[in-house]
Every structure is written in structure tokens, then in C-alpha cells.
Amino acid sequence: MSSLLELPDELLLRALYFLDIQELFLTSRSSHRLRILSFDPLLHRLRLRYSQARVNYLLRRRPPLYSLQPPVSTIYLTRTHVAARRLHWSLVCIRLNRSLSRRPKLSTLVSANILPKECCRYDRRSGEIIWGQGVAGALVERKRRVEREHLRDGLRVWLERKAAKIRARQKDAAGGVGVLVWRFSRKVKIGDGRRTADVWPEKPKKDLVSGLKRFWEGMGGGTGARKTSQGMEYV
Known part of the structure; x- marks a missing residue:
């Protein structure tokens, strides 16, 4: 493969034509010949002419200013927008400080079961619950899930035993249904006969x-x- 310096100056100028200013500056440090070609006036005149044509082409297709400003976009910010943002962040900081001053204690959150007690520890000096090097939140959630599954299995076993007892009781009572119906009908007939005798005594x-x-x-x-x-x- 032939070396880059073996190419004629016309091809080297054509290659340097597509480089940026920073890349031309770095190329000029590589060799004496490339330094002379990088600072060639004809090369920079052509680059300037190309840049002017490119800018005129892009200016006609640039988006309007209102599409770059808030609330549509945040590419172009005026001084008013910057001041409004600073004021907004100041109000957010004030509100956050007030909310933090009124927040409940860590012990209250733990007692309300909002925070897991496994992630906290008891401070002997202050006598309060503080954040400590406890179990991570993911492990606590896993532990609670296992406890819920254990409780669910226990309830299922209890319900199965209860249903078995009810089925056994119904099975025992199934054979004596006829006797119960006969006793009930007999009681009803005896009661109706007594009521008739009380109202219309037989002579x-x-x-x-x-x-x-x-x-x-x-x-x-x-x-x-x-x-x-x-x-x-x-x-």
C-alpha cells in the first residue's frame, strides 16, 4: 500500500477540503508537506465559499424561534425564562424544606408499618430509631411475601378441615331426614287438633x-x- 505522502497535492487538497479546522490543525503537525497544504490560501478560500453556500441553504430551512422556546422546546432560553426557572426552583426548595420540617419521625413510620423495621436500628444514645445497616428493601419485601404465602397456606388447611367436618355432619344427618320430617308433621297435626278443640269443643x-x-x-x-x-x- 502506497503512503499518503506519495499522493499528488491535488488529491491531498481535495481530502483536506472535507476536514474541520481542528482536524486541519492536527494534520498540519504531522509533517512539513501537510503543514504547507493545510495553510494553503486556495484551500481556505474554497472552504469559505462552501461554508457560505451551506449557511445560505440552511438558514432558509431553520425552524422559527417560537418553536425553540418554552413551552414547546427548551433549546433557546431567554433571560426571562432563566429567571422564571430560578424562581421556580427557589419555590420548590422552600416547599421541600417546609415539608421536611413537618415530616413524621422514623419511629412513627416504623410503628405505622410504612417503613420496614429491618432497615432501621435502635440508637442507644438518643433512644430513637435511626437508619442503619440493616436488610435491604428487596429482601424485606421477599420476606413479607414468604410470610403472606405461609399465612395463606395455613388458612387453606384450616378451611379444608372445616369443610370436611361440615360434609361429615351433613352425611350423618342425611339418614335421619325422614324421621325429622315425620316428627315435624306429627307435631303440626297435634297442634292443629288442639287448636280446633279449643275453639269448637265437641258436644x-x-x-x-x-x-x-x-x-x-x-x-x-x-x-x-x-x-x-x-x-x-x-x-
């Missing part, structure tokens, strides 16, 4: 016959009966 047949006899004798014991156009009339 002997002899008393019924004598009562009817007295009734008809009373009806016929008057002066007599006469026949009218509407039928018999007792008087």
Missing part, C-alpha cells in the same frame, strides 16, 4: 239431639200457622 250426640228438639218445639209452640200468599207464616 255429645245426645245433647245435640235434645237441643234440636227444643228448637223445633219452640218454633211450633205458638198459636198456630196460617197460609199466606208468600208461604207459611208462624204466629
Whole structure:
């Protein structure tokens, strides 16, 4: 492979034409010949002409200023935007300081089960709970998950035993259903018979016959009966 310095100056100038200023500066330090070509006036005149054409082409296609400013974008910030941002951050800091001053103690959060006690430790000097080198939050969550699964398994076993007892009780009572129904119907019949006897007491047949006899004798014991156009009339 031929060396780069073996190329003619025209090809080297064409290659240097596509380099930036910083790259031309580094190239000029590599050799005496490349230094002369890097500072060639014709090369920089062509680069300037290309830059002017490129800028004129890009200026017509640049986005408008309102699309670069907030709230659409944050590429271009004016002094007003910078001041507004500083004021916003100041208000956030003030609100955060007030919230931190009113926050509950660590012991309160631990007692309310908001923070795991495994991540804290007891300070003997102050007598309060402080952050310590305890178990990580992921391990605490894993431990709680295992405890919940253990509790769930225990409840499932208890429910299965309870259901087995209920099924056994129902099986024992299944054979005596007919007896229970017969006893219940007998009680209902006996109760209805007692209620009927209390309301309408049964009289002997002899008393019924004598009562009817007295009734008809009373009806016929008057002066007599006469026949009218509407039928018999007792008087």
C-alpha cells in the first residue's frame, strides 16, 4: 500500500477540503508537506465559499424561534425564562424544606408499618430509631411475601378441615331426614287438633239431639200457622 505522502497535492487538497479546522490543525503537525497544504490560501478560500453556500441553504430551512422556546422546546432560553426557572426552583426548595420540617419521625413510620423495621436500628444514645445497616428493601419485601404465602397456606388447611367436618355432619344427618320430617308433621297435626278443640269443643250426640228438639218445639209452640200468599207464616 502506497503512503499518503506519495499522493499528488491535488488529491491531498481535495481530502483536506472535507476536514474541520481542528482536524486541519492536527494534520498540519504531522509533517512539513501537510503543514504547507493545510495553510494553503486556495484551500481556505474554497472552504469559505462552501461554508457560505451551506449557511445560505440552511438558514432558509431553520425552524422559527417560537418553536425553540418554552413551552414547546427548551433549546433557546431567554433571560426571562432563566429567571422564571430560578424562581421556580427557589419555590420548590422552600416547599421541600417546609415539608421536611413537618415530616413524621422514623419511629412513627416504623410503628405505622410504612417503613420496614429491618432497615432501621435502635440508637442507644438518643433512644430513637435511626437508619442503619440493616436488610435491604428487596429482601424485606421477599420476606413479607414468604410470610403472606405461609399465612395463606395455613388458612387453606384450616378451611379444608372445616369443610370436611361440615360434609361429615351433613352425611350423618342425611339418614335421619325422614324421621325429622315425620316428627315435624306429627307435631303440626297435634297442634292443629288442639287448636280446633279449643275453639269448637265437641258436644255429645245426645245433647245435640235434645237441643234440636227444643228448637223445633219452640218454633211450633205458638198459636198456630196460617197460609199466606208468600208461604207459611208462624204466629
